[in-house]
Amino acid sequence: xxxxxxxxxxxxxxxxxxxxxxxLYLFFFMLTISTYGHPFPFFxxxxxxxMAEYLVFADSLVCLYLxxxxxxxxxxxxxxxxxxxxxxxxxxxxxxxxxxxxxxxKVVGEKVDPQGILTSNISVMVAILLxxxxxxxxxxxxxxxxxxxx
Numbered sequence: 001x002x003x004x005x006x007x008x009x010x011x012x013x014x015x016x017x018x019x020x021x022x023x024l025y026l027f028f029f030m031l032t033i034s035t036y037g038h039p040f041p042f043f044x045x046x047x048x049x050x051m052a053e054y055l056v057f058a059d060s061l062v063c064l065y066l067x068x069x070x071x072x073x074x075x076x077x078x079x080x081x082x083x084x085x086x087x088x089x090x091x092x093x094x095x096x097x098x099x100x101x102x103x104x105x106k107v108v109g110e111k112v113d114p115q116g117i118l119t120s121n122i123s124v125m126v127a128i129l130l131x132x133x134x135x136x137x138x139x140x141x142x143x144x145x146x147x148x149x150x
Contacts, residue, residue: 014073017134018141021081022070024131029063032056039107043091044098046107068149078135078142085132089125096121 033056040052047055062084069077096118104112 015138015141017138018070018073021135022067025063025067025070029060029067032060032063036060041091041095041099043094046099046103048107065149072146072149073142073144074149075142075145076147078139081135082132085128085135089128089132092121092125092128 036053036056038052038056039046039048040055041047042055066077066081066084069080101112101114101117104117
């Protein structure tokens with residue numbers, strides 16, 4: 001008779017919340033990469049050209065790090081997720097107040113609905129806030145105390 005080693009029972013399974021968070025930040029990474037070469041709003045200024053490409057590249061690297069840290073369940077990533085989300089909230093709020101619809105119309109080249117911009121930015125801020133609350137409440141998911149991803 002062959003004995004089966006049941007070491008799998010002692011391994012900690014990845015919670016569904018961590019899988020969903022990882023998928024979300026992988027989506028954020030791909031979404032950010034897809035904006036490469038387009039104008040990039042950053043703290044009340046719409047950047048174009050090389051500066052916009054540098055900002056997209058930096059944001060993509062951060063999103064990639066967050067995704068990898070989520071998959072590794074790294075404790076440091078918990079802090080970085082909350083910091084990144086706070087940064088995104090501040091950036092979105094600043095852009096909402098300082099970038100006018102006239103600025104957007106110049107960049108886009110067509111008429112922009114100011115109510116649509118307001119609604120979409122507020123809904124993004126609410127989503128980031130709710131996501132941050134979820135991350136804050138589930139700190140126990142981040143069990144890897146290593147400072148390094150690899």
